[in-house]
Amino acid sequence: DTEVTQTPKHLVMGMTNKKSLKCEQHMGHRAMYWYKQKAKKPPELMFVYSYEKLSINESVPSRFSPECPNSSLLNLHLHALQPEDSALYLCASSQDRVGLAGGPPQYFGPGTRLTVL
Amino acid sequence: RKEVEQDPGPFNVPEGATVAFNCTYSNSASQSFFWYRQDCRKEPKLLMSVYSSGNEDGRFTAQLNRASQYISLLIRDSKLSDSATYLCVVRGGFGNEKLTFGTGTRLTIIP
Numbered sequence: 001d002t003e004v005t006q007t008p009k010h011l012v013m014g015m016t017n018k019k020s021l022k023c024e025q026h027m028g029h030r031a032m033y034w035y036k037q038k039a040k041k042p043p044e045l046m047f048v049y050s051y052e053k054l055s056i057n058e059s060v061p062s063r064f065s066p067e068c069p070n071s072s073l074l075n076l077h078l079h080a081l082q083p084e085d086s087a088l089y090l091c092a093s094s095q096d097r098v099g100l101a102g103g104p105p106q107y108f109g110p111g112t113r114l115t116v117l
Numbered sequence: 118r119k120e121v122e123q124d125p126g127p128f129n130v131p132e133g134a135t136v137a138f139n140c141t142y143s144n145s146a147s148q149s150f151f152w153y154r155q156d157c158r159k160e161p162k163l164l165m166s167v168y169s170s171g172n173e174d175g176r177f178t179a180q181l182n183r184a185s186q187y188i189s190l191l192i193r194d195s196k197l198s199d200s201a202t203y204l205c206v207v208r209g210g211f212g213n214e215k216l217t218f219g220t221g222t223r224l225t226i227i228p
Contacts, residue, residue: 042218103149103208108160
């Protein structure tokens with residue numbers, strides 16, 4: 001089973017709202033990722049968690065705040081977003097082999113389509 | 118130079134034909150290589166990993182040339198359901214968890 005689930009599927013929010021995106025996997029993967037994808041562009045990495053610790057932050061604005069409560073869950077807290085933040089937000093997970101050559105693929109959830117008004 | 122380069126297409130190919138995509142990458146320390154497909158408004162789905170010796174999965178064949186830093190994907194006997202965007206994806210070197218995506222190649226199979 002290579003399933004990553006994400007909720008909600010769609011989210012519309014105003015610029016003053018606070019909302020959260022949720023991601024869950026039960027594959028025993030210890031690396032989890034947040035990506036942002038705009039139309040007709042490839043996914044852009046935002047954050048990487050490895051063993052529940054933030055290992056990569058790709059200079060993402062502080063209005064995006066990730067959280068990894070446990071090895072199966074990943075949240076993305078949103079506050080004071082801008083209209084240009086409207087995009088598909090994808091969560092992914094992979095087996096973690098940091099320190100070893102090569103690496104496993106990542107498996108993506110269906111995404112949350114976010115619209116900021 | 119982009120880290121991962123692909124021909125954006127679009128490729129419009131009749132059903133049953135063979136189609137090939139190419140991809141080049143710039144980081145010689147890259148260790149892992151993948152092809153993903155992405156349907157419109159859906160998430161990327163892993164199509165296949167690419168191994169040094171080349172590998173095949175049904176109608177799909179992937180090749181890796183480390184010396185030329187070049188990856189290819191061949192689709193034989195193409196089906197209407199193969200219509201999608203194909204993303205070439207490269208994972209960095211030792212201990213690097215980051216995937217780098219090509220811009221994708223749009224494929225449409227024509228009945």
